[in-house]
Amino acid sequence: MMKKHIYDEINGLSYTLHGDYYLPDLAVNEDEPTYGKYGILRKQFLKEYRPARYQYLLITGELTAHLNRVDQEAREQVESLMKQMAEKQGVTEQVKMQDQMKWVGLMNGIKACAEEIVLKERVYM
Structure with missing residues (x-):
């Protein structure tokens, strides 16, 4: 069983499992x-x-x-x-x-x- 959320210490990004793939948790910075x-x-x-x-x-x-x-x-x-x-x-x-x-x-x-x-x-x- 694959974990729902993982964190990659090398690039500092967290990922969430979607189907068979981990996608990065990216958010739009409204202050941008x-x-x-x-x-x-x-x-x-x-x-x-x-x-x-x-x-x-x-x-x-x-x-x-x-x-x-x-x-x-x-x-x-x-x-x-x-x-x-x-x-x-x-x-x-x-x-x-x-x-x-x-x-x-x-x-x-x-x-x-x-x-x-x-x-x-x-x-x-």
């Missing part, structure tokens, strides 16, 4: 910060190029709020820029209905341009 793509990029940038600012935000407990704010602002700015650029270039719903692949290509180009601007202005500064 969750920020999007731009927040992650900002964190990497701060760690590498602005270590004093990164440490300050970390020590004061403001890092997660800062990264979430940068992520939110960046996403909103990308969306706004995309609308403006699409309008300026005449990329409309009509283009989407007439030639979907052309519309997708144009929108991908617009998104890349908008993201490049936002990364320079908001994330990597």
